[in-house]
Amino acid sequence: MMRRSPLLPIFLIVLVDILGMTIVIPLLAVYAESFHATAFEATLLMPTFAICQLVAGPIIGRASDRTGRRKMLLLSQLGTFIGFIVMARATALWIVFVARIIDGATAGNLSLAQAYIADNTEPKDRAKSFALIGSAFGLGFLVGPGITAMLAGSSLSTPIYAAAGLSMTSVLCTFFLLPGEPPPQAPVTDDAPGPGGKRLGLLQWSAYSQFFARPALRSLLIQFFLYMFAFSTFTSGFALFAERRFEWHGHPFTPREIGVVFAYAGFLGIALQGGLVGRLVKRFGEERLVSWGFTTLAIGYVLLGTIRDPMMLIVTTTIASFGNGALRPGLTALITQNAGRHEQGVVLGLNQSLTSIAAILAPPLAGYLIGTQHLTAWAWVAAAAGAGGLIAQSLLRQPKQA
Numbered sequence: 001m002m003r004r005s006p007l008l009p010i011f012l013i014v015l016v017d018i019l020g021m022t023i024v025i026p027l028l029a030v031y032a033e034s035f036h037a038t039a040f041e042a043t044l045l046m047p048t049f050a051i052c053q054l055v056a057g058p059i060i061g062r063a064s065d066r067t068g069r070r071k072m073l074l075l076s077q078l079g080t081f082i083g084f085i086v087m088a089r090a091t092a093l094w095i096v097f098v099a100r101i102i103d104g105a106t107a108g109n110l111s112l113a114q115a116y117i118a119d120n121t122e123p124k125d126r127a128k129s130f131a132l133i134g135s136a137f138g139l140g141f142l143v144g145p146g147i148t149a150m151l152a153g154s155s156l157s158t159p160i161y162a163a164a165g166l167s168m169t170s171v172l173c174t175f176f177l178l179p180g181e182p183p184p185q186a187p188v189t190d191d192a193p194g195p196g197g198k199r200l201g202l203l204q205w206s207a208y209s210q211f212f213a214r215p216a217l218r219s220l221l222i223q224f225f226l227y228m229f230a231f232s233t234f235t236s237g238f239a240l241f242a243e244r245r246f247e248w249h250g251h252p253f254t255p256r257e258i259g260v261v262f263a264y265a266g267f268l269g270i271a272l273q274g275g276l277v278g279r280l281v282k283r284f285g286e287e288r289l290v291s292w293g294f295t296t297l298a299i300g301y302v303l304l305g306t307i308r309d310p311m312m313l314i315v316t317t318t319i320a321s322f323g324n325g326a327l328r329p330g331l332t333a334l335i336t337q338n339a340g341r342h343e344q345g346v347v348l349g350l351n352q353s354l355t356s357i358a359a360i361l362a363p364p365l366a367g368y369l370i371g372t373q374h375l376t377a378w379a380w381v382a383a384a385a386g387a388g389g390l391i392a393q394s395l396l397r398q399p400k401q402a
Contacts, residue, residue, distance in 0.1 A: 007132060009177035010113050015136040016170040017077065017109045020084065020163035022144025026262050027255035029239045031156045035093035039240050043367030045100050046236045050359035052104025057352060060108040061115070069116040070180050072108065077171045079106020084164035088157045109170075111352055116178075138325075141266030149259030156255065211347060217338045220331060223290070223389045224351060227327045228358035230297060230385035234320075236359075237366030237378050238262075245375055246310040253310070261313055265321045272325030281330070286337075290330040291393060297323030298386035305379030323386065 032042035064072040083103030090096045114133065151159040212218045242253040242261070280289050300320025307316060332351065339347040369378040 007117070009173060009179070010117060011132045011136055013073070013077075013170050013173050013178065014110065014113050014133050015140055016166050016173060017080070018136055018140030019144045019147070020080065020166040020170070022140045022262065022266070023148050023159050023163040023166070024084070024087075025235060026145050026148045026239055026258040027152060027156055027159060029236070030243065030255050030258075031087075031160070032093060032096055033240075034156055035090070035096065037093050038367075039371030040364065040367035041093070042240065043236050043363040043370075045096065046232065046363040047360040048097055049100045049104035049107070050356045052101055053107040054353060054356035054360070056105045057108050057111065057356070058349065060106070061111060061349065064108075064112055064115060068180070069112050069119065070174065070178055073112045073116070073178070074171060074174050076106050076108045076112060077167060077174060079103060080109065081164055081167040081171060084160055084167055088160035088164060111348070114348065135270070138266060138269035138272070141269055142263055143266070145259040145262030145266060147259075149256045149263065152255035152259065159255075211339070211350060214338070217335065217347075219392050219395055220335045220338060221350065221354065222392045223294075224331045224335065225354045225358055226385045226389040226392065227294070227297070227331060228355045229362050230301065230382040230389075231324065232359045232362035233366050233378070233382040233385065234301070236363035237370050240367070240370045241375055241378055244370065244373075245308060246313070248310055257310075261317060264314070265317050265324070268318060268321035269325050272322065280326070281333075286330045286334050287393070289326050290334065291390065293323045293326035293330060294386050294390040294393065295323070296320065297327065298383045298390065301379050301383035301386060305376040305383070327389075 028045055029039075029042040032045055033039075060072055060076060080103050083099045083106075086102060087096055087099035090099065110133070117133075147162055148159045151162055212221065238261075239253075239255070239258045242258050244252070246253045246257070248257050296319050300316050300318075300323060303312075303319065304316045307313070335347055335351065365381065366378055369375070369381065
């Protein structure tokens with residue numbers, strides 16, 4: 001009997017999860033301000049989530065190795081649902097932080113979905129299968145902020161309730177559509193690592209250090225961290241930046257206008273992930289694509305720091321979106337190419353840890369700069385991270401050739 005493919009259910013699950021996340025991103029900081037948070041306090045919501053995710057992620061991952069991906073995916077999605085409900089019903093700023101703690105402590109939807117794909121696809125089909133997650137990200141960043149733009153005029157909590165509804169839909173999709181799988185019968189070892197490879201704990205730095213000891217992989221990991229630092233600086237601070245810098249029809253930007261900007265960036269992401277990046281990789285290779293990505297990212301954020309006309313956001317968003325659309329798949333591909341098959345689970349986990357660290361460090365800096373009215377400096381910090389990635393890449397080439 002032929003086994004039902006998990007790819008369509010996984011795509012729907014990841015898409016609905018990302019829709020919920022991208023509905024909240026454009027209004028999270030502004031929502032915190034409605035409870036009299038300062039810009040700095042508002043940007044602490046993202047690192048609060050990231051710290052909880054950094055601690056809980058490896059625990060949830062190892063539990064999924066023992067009990068199966070589907071069970072832990074359901075638990076993770078339920079935590080997201082509860083977190084959104086608590087946030088939507090918040091009456092004080094501390095309750096918003098509690099909501100982010102709940103969501104972060106059960107976070108792991110995306111990594112569990114990736115592990116499920118790795119467990120249930122052949123190695124030759126894995127890159128194509130992971131591309132589905134990239135497509136879901138692009139579609140989510142188009143539709144989610146669009147929903148925010150439509151619903152934020154009613155109240156700031158309305159889009160959050162919509163995100164909670166989508167999160168519950170994701171739970172139902174997992175329960176009814178995703179094929180179950182038995183937990184591994186034998187522990188994962190170096191000799192028999194399984195499709196996803198070993199999974200390490202948060203504090204096993206000696207095991208992670210071996211990857212930084214390899215010149216090519218070290219540079220790629222640094223590049224990935226700098227990219228995520230730029231991305232986290234932008235996503236955590238743009239709403240606060242936009243409402244202070246831009247006006248539309250005589251009033252400061254609101255989550256409605258901010259949602260439109262994010263939706264446009266999502267549209268560009270779909271255009272890139274829908275085939276353009278793949279064609280560019282075939283013609284020029286991942287390394288050159290990453291070079292272009294860092295270059296356009298830096299240029300886009302430099303321009304963002306100087307403009308005051310909201311129509312110019314179309315230009316800067318277009319430029320920076322190419323960088324974002326090229327860097328994540330390009331760097332992930334290069335990192336996995338520079339690690340053995342039995343190491344894939346570890347390096348992907350390391351990537352997630354670097355993402356969390358960037359999300360812990362970048363938002364407080366963004367909040368401080370925006371709160372002290374250093375709006376241009378905020379954008380240029382993101383640009384500097386992009387330029388740093390380009391420098392790190394140039395340092396990669398010589399050791400790799402050697």
